[in-house]
Amino acid sequence: MTDSTARTPDKLASAQPAQDQTAQDQTASAPVPPASASQASAPCPCGGYPKGATYSQCCEPALTLTTWPPTAQQLMRSRYTAHVKGDEDHLFRTWHPKTRPARIDVGDGAEWIGLRVEAVSAGGVQDEEGAVEYRAAYREPDGSSGELHEVARFVRRARRWMYLGPAEVLG
């Protein structure tokens, strides 16, 4: 089930702590054609869950409302991917009504370039609450880069996982 093909995720490489991206040499030895118009075989922007899963196997069902993510981590990943894709609707509907802003605007120009989930606390299929610690790297239009490091809290509402907000924003 783990597909560890040598498709180089380049800037979206570090989705999970284990860094075993074996090939950076897309040009040299990869027999795979470039994922052009269709991103069918490229890893999901979140890095893939499980690692290396494609967008259609990973976050797309959430963004298209085909399924609601069954765990807090998967909801968190789908929200990251929604940031990458500028999907404000998904960010809005996955944010708890109690804490979400009236309007979500992701058009600030920053480009999200990688997600790393560092720790998960509860948030499973049997849980009602959970937390996910992650680092999300971004690049500003001026070329500077930064990282958001957050412990995000999630709760179920009407059986669906919702983002509640940061428990902590760590430096």
Ligand SMILES: [Zn+2]
């Ligand atoms: Zn994903």
